[in-house]
Each structure stands twice: as C-alpha cells, then as structure tokens.
Amino acid sequence: MIQQIYPSVAHPYRYELNKDMQFAAAHYIPSDKAGVCSRMHGHTYFANVTIAGDELDDTGFLVDFSVIKKLVHGRFDHSSLNDHGAWFGDEDPLRYPTTENAARVVCEIVQAHLDGMGTRARCIQVFLRETPTSYVIYRPGIEAGIGGKAHGGS
Numbered sequence: 001m002i003q004q005i006y007p008s009v010a011h012p013y014r015y016e017l018n019k020d021m022q023f024a025a026a027h028y029i030p031s032d033k034a035g036v037c038s039r040m041h042g043h044t045y046f047a048n049v050t051i052a053g054d055e056l057d058d059t060g061f062l063v064d065f066s067v068i069k070k071l072v073h074g075r076f077d078h079s080s081l082n083d084h085g086a087w088f089g090d091e092d093p094l095r096y097p098t099t100e101n102a103a104r105v106v107c108e109i110v111q112a113h114l115d116g117m118g119t120r121a122r123c124i125q126v127f128l129r130e131t132p133t134s135y136v137i138y139r140p141g142i143e144a145g146i147g148g149k150a151h152g153g154s
C-alpha cells in the first residue's frame, strides 16, 4: 500500500477527502536547461489529491474515490505526458510537463469534474512526487476560491 507523508492544508470545510494513487508515465522537458531531463525518460509518479467540501452527493460521497483515480491514473498511466496536448506542450514553459505544471494540471482536471457535480467541492491541494527525492505541492490558492467559502456562490 502507498505510504506517504504530506502536509495538510487549512480550510473551513466540513469534509476533506484524500486520494492516493500512482501512475507510470514518460516525459521530457523541452529545454536544453533541463539537462538529461530533456531526453525522454520515465517515472512512477505518486499523487495525493485533497478535496474539501460541505455537501455530500446522493451516495453520501464528497466525490467517489474511484472517479478521482480514473481522472488522473486513467488518463496518464502508461502514457507520455508530452502527448497530452490538451495539457502539455513544447511552446510555453507553463505547458512543459514539469512536476510543477503536472501538479497544477491534476488539480485543474479534478476541479473541472467537481465543478460539474454542482456541490461546490474544491481541490485544495495536489502533492505530486516524481522521484524518491523530488516532489511538488500545488495549492490553487484563495483567488480560486480555495480555503474560503466566499467564491462560487453563497
């Protein structure tokens, strides 16, 4: 079983859900400054997605754990991140498949699903480990309505 330690994020919501998952993916960073990482190579990524909210759905779920796995693992496992043109590309550093950008992309994918549920649940943190010694934490922040209930209604 996956065992990781990651920091928690303060929030005002009643429920907090965490989903751990792994996915194997290849990538290259399209910059000479990335050194050997500019060559195609692979990682077993570990992701922890934190979702918070006040409302449960008619199954008693904040969101189904298995749906979060499908959104992330189902999309990226055994793929090359560079091939996911909707999210990553060579033309803009904010679209390079770095750990930073990948963590943000995971958060955006999950948030888009939550927005469709209409329960005002929020993806408040994504922890993404690329190697045993390297990880990034992405938090969308208060401007995206995270950590407060003021945005997105009531």
Ligand SMILES: Nc1nc2c(c(=O)[nH]1)N=C([C@H](O)[C@H](O)COP(=O)(O)OP(=O)(O)OP(=O)(O)O)CN2
Pocket: 029, 037, 097, 098, 099, 100, 130, 131, 133, 134
């Ligand atoms: N800020 C970032 N730096 C680097 C990224 C990144 O996404 N964001 N990515 C890479 C490479 O893709 C590489 O796969 C990971 O680098 P690194 O942690 O240096 O990997 P090592 O196994 O060589 O690390 P050790 O220090 O030997 O444990 C590079 N940088």
Ligand SMILES: [Zn+2]
Pocket: 027, 037, 041, 042, 043, 130
């Ligand atoms: Zn890499």
